[in-house]
Amino acid sequence: MSGRNIKKILFTRNFKYPTGGHVTVRDFFLHSLNDSRLDPFIYFTPNSKYEADETWQTIPKEKIVKELVPEDYDLFFVGGKDWRFLPGDFGNKKVINAIQGVRHATEPELRAYLDRPAYRICNSQEVYEAVAPFVNGVAVVISNGVDTTLFNVRGGKKTNSILIWGKKNPELAVRLFEELKRGNVDVQLLVDSLPRKEFARLLHATDIFLTLPAKIEGAHRPPLEGMACRCAVVCSDAIGNRSYCKDGQTCLQPRYGDFDEHLAAIQRLLHDERLKEKIRRHGHEMSQRYGMEEQRRQYYRFLDEYIL
Structure with missing residues (x-):
């Protein structure tokens, strides 16, 4: 992808086992991939065991980077404690921060990350209400999505199963x-x-x-x-x-x-x-x-x- 208006965005994950939080980050990566204004990439920490896990199978292999070079990117997408693996100062580059738990308002490490400037996506209204008083920057609610091509009404159900x-x-x-x-x-x-x-x-x-x-x-x-x-x-x-x-x-x-x-x-x-x-x-x-x-x-x- 090339062009001066296209922004390279880096997602970062420390993946140990599948969780709903990883599914949400994967979904936002795929949404970014389908936006012609963005050129997304993802970096997995060295101890991540992602290769065989189905969560990441829909991500093109050429979008997975082996080295973390923050200066190569225009934007960053961070979730949970993945702040640990990125620079403390992003300069003028924008950071999108996915907040997926009310504990971000109370757990000391996660609470400290709310002080960093970012544009935050909360996955429920309840999460938003918990963290909004503490965030440095914008916070919005975007709920988790359900893949209705997979989870839908199909076939018959056994009564009372x-x-x-x-x-x-x-x-x-x-x-x-x-x-x-x-x-x-x-x-x-x-x-x-x-x-x-x-x-x-x-x-x-x-x-x-x-x-x-x-x-x-x-x-x-x-x-x-x-x-x-x-x-x-x-x-x-x-x-x-x-x-x-x-x-x-x-x-x-x-x-x-x-x-x-x-x-x-x-x-x-x-x-x-x-x-x-x-x-x-x-x-x-x-x-x-x-x-x-x-x-x-x-x-x-x-x-x-x-x-x-």
Whole structure:
């Protein structure tokens, strides 16, 4: 790519294992790749194990740089603690900073990075409200996008089948799984990461989806993916999921970590078809507001207003 109006932008990642945060940064890289005004590249730290991970398979190999040479770039995209690997002073070059957790306002290292000048993208309104008093520069909200080409309504669902996603709370997930199995309920347990296509395939066939978030999240993508596949979702409050997890409307919300309330929510959906259908319908409608196209549109508007 050449031309004086095209800006080279460098993304930086320290990749150890797949997370929703890495997926979000990947999505913004691909949005940048599809903007004719930008020429994006990505640098992985030397200890990163990214080559075989599916998160990065859609990034052209020629866009992955082996050496970190900040002076070669016009713009920078930084997330989390990746500030560690970049210069402390960017001069007059603009920095886009992805903020994906409310802990950025409280954890000392992350809180300190908010003092650095940057244009910040928060992945939920709750994250924005947590960090806005402390940021040096502009902050906006651009929610995580759901890939509706992958997570959608496809094929038939087995009535009253249940999928438990329990990676972030495996002890509770196992307890719920064992209790439901004792009741001869059709239930599957997932506590490890799966390739995205395989996870989507499970959601396509699942009637009720129980996802267990961390107690506090900047956002929690699985409930939106379940809603997009027209599952009846059960998900407790995690702060960053409040804009789309609406108790009694788009999902049921037992208290965090409460075994009895989680079990009761499942039983309600198993025995109340009208409620289950209401949750499925409203959840699916909500998920359609969070498609990748909408995230891309908001990102380009952000670039127009502040960056380019």
